[in-house]
Amino acid sequence: MKKQKHGFWVFIFSLIPGAGEMYMGFKKQGLSIMLLFWGSIALASITGLGWLAMFLPVIWFYSFFNVHNLKSLSEEEFYSVEDNYILHMDQLSGDMGKFLQKHQSAAAWILILFGICILWSRFTSLLYFIVPTNMVDYVYNICNSLPQIIIAAGIIAAGIYLLTQQKKKLKQETETKEEHYWEPYRPYQQLTEKPVHTSDNSDKDTASEASSISDPENTDSNSSTK
Structure with missing residues (x-):
């Protein structure tokens, strides 16, 4: 049950990520923050990937200021705050199957890269015991520089x-515009076309009709002779 609290214990529990939220009744928020914080520590220690530790201060400061923001709310605002999992973990777990089906190739590449990082960290740690002591410094520098070189090359290739x-897209757009809005000039078509004199034919037709109307006897005689 949510209950707005103040005082010394709120400050003490706010120093532990997730504990302050749980102390004030936000169980889902506190549980999700604790899982993120301690899960990052466990993952970094198991895999040997020290760069995962960069998420720890972000999670800690978020939890600390979130508790003190909840404490400073008015009573009406405090009880209107919903207790939801951080980063919508409940929805993410439900949609994870659909996401993996839709982005199978991207998820596969992420898992492959993650596995390569773990293997590289384990391989370098074993390599230090194999090489002679006078070569340890050289091997250490090479092993530290090689991932940075690969990442830099990947960034350049992506750019x-x-x-x-982008160039292909712009070229296609210009070609489609030219197809729709540009018609070539073909003078040979105009030269081959013959003019049609409709005015002379129409004048002859009207003259013949007028003569037949003005001289009906001729028309009758012509019809009788036929």
Whole structure:
């Protein structure tokens, strides 16, 4: 049950990510923040990927200021706040199957890269015991520089790919515009066309009709002779 609290214990529990939210009754928020914080520590220690520790201060400061913001709310605003999982974890877990089906290739590449990082960290740690002591410094520098070189090359390749795709898109747009709005000039078609003199034929027809009307005897005689 949610209950707005103030005082010393709120400050103490706010120092532990997720504990302050749970102390004030926001169980879902506190549980999700605790899972993120301690899960990041466990994942970094198991896999040996130290860069995962960069998420720890972000989670800690978010939890600390979230507790003190909840404490400073008015009573009406405090009880109107809904207790939801952070980052919509409940919805994410339900939609994870659909997401993986829709983005199978992207998820596969992420898992492959994650596995390569774990293997590289384990391989380098074992390599330090194999090489001679006078070569440890050289091997250490190479092992630290090689991932950075690969990442830099990947970033450059991604930038070149985006530029080429943008150029192809602009070229296609210009070609479609030219197809719709430009018609070539073909003078040979105008030369082959013959003019049609409709005025002379119409004058002859009108003259014959007028003569037949003005001289009905001729028409009758012509019909009798036929």
